[in-house]
Amino acid sequence: MEYNHLSPLGWNTYFENQITQDERELIVGKVSIENKTNYQVLAAGETYIAEATGRLFYMAETDAELPKVGDWVLMMEIDKGKAVIQKVLQRQSVISRKVPGKKLEEQIIATNIDKLFIVQGLDSNFNLARLERYLALAQNVEPIIVLNKADLCPHPEDIVRQVKERIKNVEIVVAAALQNQVSTLHPYIKAGSTIAIVGSSGVGKSTIINSLIGRPFMATGEVRELDSKGRHTTTSRHLMLLESGGVLIDTPGMRELQLWGDQYSLSTSFEDIEALSEHCKFKNCTHTDEKGCAITQALDEGSVDEAHWINYVKMIKELAYLETRQDVSAMLERKNKWKKIHKEQRELYKRRNI
Ligand SMILES: Nc1nc2c(ncn2[C@@H]2O[C@H](COP(=O)(O)OP(=O)(O)O)[C@@H](O)[C@H]2O)c(=O)[nH]1
Ligand SMILES: [Mg+2]
Ligand SMILES: [Zn+2]
Structure with a gap:
């Protein structure tokens, strides 16, 4: 199968390299809508209505492993415009x-x-x-x-x-x-x-x-x-x-946005605070009432905004709670491991300015 025509949808070698010889017969598509029981999938010049195979459901440990909007999937056509999804390619983000x-x-x-x-x-x-x-x-x-x-x-x-x-x-x-x-x-x-x-x-x-x-x-x-x-x-x-x-x-409007991630998720919003935290006396500093906390010191000196700090402490607590739950912590670890693998690749894309 030729994949060039998929590049307007974001196809690249990262996805192409995941396709084995046997899978080259299958149709590649990108999930565009997730309905209750099926998906709409865009492929080369054709839009499919597709269901996930029972095997895919059975193998999925969590809902997150099932097809989601944005996913590249491999499908087999069963009728004109109808297909079954056999595999979700590993995600780039x-x-x-x-x-x-x-x-x-x-x-x-x-x-x-x-x-x-x-x-x-x-x-x-x-x-x-x-x-x-x-x-x-x-x-x-x-x-x-x-x-x-x-x-x-x-x-x-x-x-x-x-x-x-x-x-x-x-x-x-x-x-x-x-x-x-x-x-x-x-x-x-x-x-x-x-x-x-x-x-x-x-x-x-x-x-x-x-x-x-x-x-x-x-x-x-x-x-x-x-x-x-x-x-x-x-x-x-x-x-x-x-x-x-x-x-x-x-995406549908969100009434509440509760975090799913680790401390790494805060690095964009709180770059300044995270940089300061390296100077805290204790490694496990909660930046609230410890002696030698570089952040509360900066707060006293007025170089860190109070509302900014309050939000940071709140979000850190929320993330720490997730990490104390063993089942969740294992999932986050998987997410993290994957993140490290792709960090280099992301940087490459950034340089190429995609
Ligand atoms: N005054 C004003 N109203 C806007 C603007 N953009 C969207 N709206 C209105 O805000 C409401 C919600 O917009 P919508 O696009 O449905 O928001 P969504 O829920 O985020 O998708 C609608 O009544 C829009 O007409 C804007 O730039 N100025
Ligand atoms: Mg809307
Ligand atoms: Zn501190």
């Missing part, structure tokens, strides 16, 4: 959170992402602590903060300055999607590169996508889907290929 509620399980938001648009509204929705939390999603992925609804804010530049003071080294753009002012996003959208869009419900994710596509493609506004018991259901994620090149993934 994953963005995930803890499932809402008490259960300690990973919920995958999207896979094989290159960039992440983290959207907030420049209205009452704007919240720095929430931005820091969303940035923890961006593992192996380049985050871009998108401040939307600029039309509702008299001085967006003041807010941009506030963000820059607290979050270093992350790009920030301003948009007004309802007015079709999204050109600040264009430089990030490239053929063969996949961008997921995340943010709370109502910040304008779907409006941004419609404006980028140039027509009303996604439903916008108050689209709250309720199941028969009146609970909010997870609306499916949508992956779409832009005519101009580039792949976008719309």
Whole structure:
């Protein structure tokens, strides 16, 4: 099978190298929608409705191992436009959170992402602590903060300055999607590169996508889907290929974003604090009331923002709790091991500026 035609969807040698000789007969596709019982999969010039094989379900230790939007899968055609998914190729990146509620399980938001648009509204929705939390999603992925609804804010530049003071080294753009002012996003959208869009419900994710596509493609506004018991259901994620090149993934608004990861997830939002923590007297310092804590000292001196520190301590606690749970800790270890293997490759991609 020739794979070149898959490159607009983000196909590369990392995936191609995973295909064995025997598997070359199978159809390669990218999961674009996850429905309750099946998937929509984009392949060369054809869209399939596919189910996962029983074997795939049986072999999966956790839900995270089943096909997710963004995954490259190997399929066998069973009828015109119908297929069964036999294998999920190893992912290059994953963005995930803890499932809402008490259960300690990973919920995958999207896979094989290159960039992440983290959207907030420049209205009452704007919240720095929430931005820091969303940035923890961006593992192996380049985050871009998108401040939307600029039309509702008299001085967006003041807010941009506030963000820059607290979050270093992350790009920030301003948009007004309802007015079709999204050109600040264009430089990030490239053929063969996949961008997921995340943010709370109502910040304008779907409006941004419609404006980028140039027509009303996604439903916008108050689209709250309720199941028969009146609970909010997870609306499916949508992956779409832009005519101009580039792949976008719309994700349902998240009411709560609980972390799924290890301390490594905090390095983007809290680079400054993590650097200081190397000077704490105790290795296991909690940065709250220990003597010789470099962070609380910086706090006293006013060189670290108090709200920034409070959010850091809160998120560290949340992650530490996950790591004390043995079953979870094993899963995180697997995620981590995989992360190390691909770190080098990611750096290569960054240099190539994909
Ligand atoms: N004033 C203003 N409203 C916007 C803008 N972008 C989106 N909206 C509105 O915000 C509401 C939620 O937008 P939607 O795209 O559905 O948000 P989503 O839940 O993040 O997908 C809709 O009523 C949009 O018309 C914007 O730039 N300015
Ligand atoms: Mg939406
Ligand atoms: Zn400390």
